[in-house]
Amino acid sequence: xxxxxxxxxxxxxxxxxxxxxxxxxxxxxxxxxxxxxxxxxxxxxxxxxxxxxxxxxxxxxxxxxxxxxxxxxxxxxxxxxxxxxxxxxxxxxxxxxxxxxxxxxxxxxxxxxxxxxxxxxxxxxxxxxxxxxxxxxxxxxxxxxxxxxxxxxxxxxxxxxxxxxxxxxxxxxxxxxxxxxxxxxxxxxxxxxxxxxxxxxxxxxxxxxxxxxxxxxxxxxxxxxxxxxxxxxxxxxxxxxxxxxxxxxxxxxxxxxxxxxxxxxxxxxxxxxxxxxxxxxxxxxxxxxxxxxxxxxxxxxxxxxxxxxxxxxxxxxxxxxxxxx
Amino acid sequence: xxxxxxxxxxxxxxxxxxxxxxxxxxxxxxxxxxxxxxxxxxxxxxxxxxxxxxxxxxxxxxxxxxxxxxxxxxxxxxxxxxxxxxxxxxxxxxxxxxxxxxxxxxxxxxxxxxxxxxxxxxxxxxxxxxxxxxxxxxxxxxxxxxxxxxxxxxxxxxxxxxxxxxxxxxxxxxxxxxxxxxxxxxxxxxxxxxxxxxxxxxxxxxxxxxxxxxxxxxxxxxxxxxxxxxxxxxxxxxxxxxxxxxxxxxxxxxxxxxxxxxxxxxxxxxxxxxxxxxxxxxxxxxxxxxxxxxx
Numbered sequence: 001x002x003x004x005x006x007x008x009x010x011x012x013x014x015x016x017x018x019x020x021x022x023x024x025x026x027x028x029x030x031x032x033x034x035x036x037x038x039x040x041x042x043x044x045x046x047x048x049x050x051x052x053x054x055x056x057x058x059x060x061x062x063x064x065x066x067x068x069x070x071x072x073x074x075x076x077x078x079x080x081x082x083x084x085x086x087x088x089x090x091x092x093x094x095x096x097x098x099x100x101x102x103x104x105x106x107x108x109x110x111x112x113x114x115x116x117x118x119x120x121x122x123x124x125x126x127x128x129x130x131x132x133x134x135x136x137x138x139x140x141x142x143x144x145x146x147x148x149x150x151x152x153x154x155x156x157x158x159x160x161x162x163x164x165x166x167x168x169x170x171x172x173x174x175x176x177x178x179x180x181x182x183x184x185x186x187x188x189x190x191x192x193x194x195x196x197x198x199x200x201x202x203x204x205x206x207x208x209x210x211x212x213x214x215x216x217x218x219x220x221x222x223x224x225x226x227x228x229x230x231x232x233x234x235x236x237x238x239x240x241x242x243x244x245x246x247x248x249x250x251x252x253x254x255x256x257x258x259x260x261x262x263x264x265x266x267x268x269x270x271x272x273x274x275x276x277x278x279x280x281x282x283x284x285x286x287x288x289x290x291x292x293x294x295x296x297x298x299x300x301x302x303x304x305x306x307x308x309x310x311x312x313x314x315x316x317x318x319x320x321x322x323x324x325x
Numbered sequence: 326x327x328x329x330x331x332x333x334x335x336x337x338x339x340x341x342x343x344x345x346x347x348x349x350x351x352x353x354x355x356x357x358x359x360x361x362x363x364x365x366x367x368x369x370x371x372x373x374x375x376x377x378x379x380x381x382x383x384x385x386x387x388x389x390x391x392x393x394x395x396x397x398x399x400x401x402x403x404x405x406x407x408x409x410x411x412x413x414x415x416x417x418x419x420x421x422x423x424x425x426x427x428x429x430x431x432x433x434x435x436x437x438x439x440x441x442x443x444x445x446x447x448x449x450x451x452x453x454x455x456x457x458x459x460x461x462x463x464x465x466x467x468x469x470x471x472x473x474x475x476x477x478x479x480x481x482x483x484x485x486x487x488x489x490x491x492x493x494x495x496x497x498x499x500x501x502x503x504x505x506x507x508x509x510x511x512x513x514x515x516x517x518x519x520x521x522x523x524x525x526x527x528x529x530x531x532x533x534x535x536x537x538x539x540x541x542x543x544x545x546x547x548x549x550x551x552x553x554x555x556x557x558x559x560x561x562x563x564x565x566x567x568x569x570x571x572x573x574x575x576x577x578x579x580x581x582x583x584x585x586x587x588x589x590x591x592x593x594x595x596x597x598x599x600x601x602x603x604x605x606x607x608x609x610x611x612x613x614x615x616x617x618x619x620x
Binding site for chain 2: 129130294299
């Protein structure tokens with residue numbers, strides 16, 4: 001069997017499984033609500049943040065078949081704008097996040113508009129080049145603080161009531177943002193719009209011949225993905241209270257690809273699992289002498305050679321095989 | 326002092342020379358990418374890392390074996406090319422049947438792996454590599470001072486570009502290569518060993534990257550991050566030129582190098598991004614690239 005498409009066709013859930021799935025979702029949410037009692041809250045928040053980022057990226061790669069190598073621009077760009085809005089303009093957190101997401105939408109519209117003019121490998125290279133351009137812009141622009149970044153960003157009071165300076169308040173805010181983002185992605189994927197995106201992934205020429213304005217759909221998917229990536233970036237700026245150049249580098253774009261690849265391209269849970277693994281791995285490696293980049297690179301090669309469906313993808317395939325027996 | 330557009334002529338020529346040097350590197354690197362893409366249909370993300378590896382092979386040969394620049398100029402591309410052949414045989418060849426994005430991801434991982442390894446041992450700072458004594462010094466051209474080594478870089482990379490063009494367009498081996506690009510199955514049926522041809526092509530492309538690396542070593546310092554700095558620009562070059570033709574890759578490399586040099590004189594703040602801006606403009610006006618053939 002040869003895989004030609006980037007992801008395997010997903011078995012649509014049968015209606016009979018709905019209560020079971022609902023139960024699983026409830027258990028998952030309950031686990032996340034309880035998580036800060038057992039783990040360091042900042043660590044869980046970081047995972048949630050990157051899980052949302054990877055899910056946004058997966059919306060584009062997994063469901064539309066577009067490999068963007070420039071998602072750091074939306075993530076890091078939104079982080080900068082949120083940090084600037086909260087610190088310099090004194091925006092409350094909800095408005096700072098809105099400002100960050102809006103900036104990600106604008107950057108996404110510009111990069112997307114240029115990138116969708118070419119396909120496949122060229123698309124990947126264009127997004128990489130344009131996000132690198134954005135990196136140089138951030139390096140030189142006065143408001144980003146150059147190499148130092150924006151430090152000491154106030155978390156502020158959500159809607160003027162809830163003090164996000166309290167770690168637990170912040171945690172539930174981040175959890176809310178995360179669930180909202182994942183729900184939005186789930187809605188997009190399971191809508192008629194999502195079905196068209198999948199048809200573009202499977203056979204772009206055919207979609208065009210069916211009369212769909214493929215470019216408009218691709219651009220919308222790109223901007224939505226950028227917006228949600230920006231939401232993750234804005235949240236990150238509030239959690240860690242800084243925004244730096246790290247978030248706009250091409251290495252960050254690579255990291256989010258690895259998370260998605262490891263967890264499973266084109267699966268709803270894959271990026272979440274992948275993000276959890278990669279962030280945990282980085283935390284473990286940070287205390288050791290071992291170079292993170294080498295491990296990241298080796299994992300990449302291994303995943304592509306032997307493990308293309310990712311963890312969740314392999315799991316789903318195994319269940320599928322078991323059912324058919 | 327002579328002025329052109331309010332800019333001293335000396336500064337203009339100096340920056341144009343820097344642009345020409347950078348353009349030479351862009352040209353040979355994008356040529357390597359185009360050669361590999363032509364037959365294998367993959368984008369070699371590890372090209373920058375292999376360029377860095379070429380420079381490091383030169384540096385290590387000098388540091389540990391006392392082997393100087395001239396032997397290294399032959400040895401570094403050989404070593405990098407051999408590594409490329411091994412990689413293609415053992416790993417990359419398994420990915421041909423899949424979506425080409427997988428090979429892009431694989432070579433991206435490879436680039437991280439190679440760069441990370443060297444950064445582990447050498448940090449991010451550069452190691453100096455001296456200009457060979459036979460090319461030290463410079464020539465006064467009357468209107469400007471031309472360091473001999475820089476002149477050599479321009480000549481050598483141009484010669485390599487012409488040589489590669491000749492190999493592909495005018496030799497028997499090149500004709501097999503072009504035929505295999507059109508229809509691999511048919512060429513295989515005629516008794517040409519296509520898998521071997523693929524290995525050779527990848528190795529040759531990698532060797533070009535290694536050659537550029539050792540050529541660049543005395544100009545820039547030998548540093549683990551030199552590859553990732555240049556590869557993204559070379560990608561933009563490839564998008565501008567289109568990978569349809571060998572000539573297009575070479576010409577675009579030189580053109581964008583010169584454009585970058587010119588920007589350094591006129592508006593230095595934009596010199597980092599001018600290549601990307603040109604890419605964006607080309608995408609708007611001629612989405613297939615300047616020399617591109619595909620729709």
